[in-house]
Amino acid sequence: PALRPVLTGLPVAGFSGTLKSRYAEDSAGTGMVRAKTGTLRGVNTLAGTVVDADGRLLSFAFLTSGAPGPEAAQSALDRLASTIANCGCEPSTGRPGRS
Secondary structure, eight states: OTHHHHHHHHBBBTSSSSGGSSSSSOOOTTTTEEEEEEEEEEEEEEEEEEEOOSOEEEOOOOESSSOOOOHHHHHHHHHHHHHHOOOOOOOOSSSSTOO
């Protein structure tokens, strides 16, 4: 409970903060991705949480380096997070080669 503000305080894709204008209304990640953005010259990041298609809360951290421009990097990062939101990932049993 003490860490709840860490998750609830993150911008929501398509709705708030730095992610408000980065997600299209019909994107799989809209409303599902909560993340913090980061930008330095030539480096872009996106880290946060997403609820996948099966209702699981997943965390992620993506970093790009050397992209042709910040817009291209941000678009790629947003697509990655949306892909996770759209996936129905099967839980692992913890044993290699089996799910």
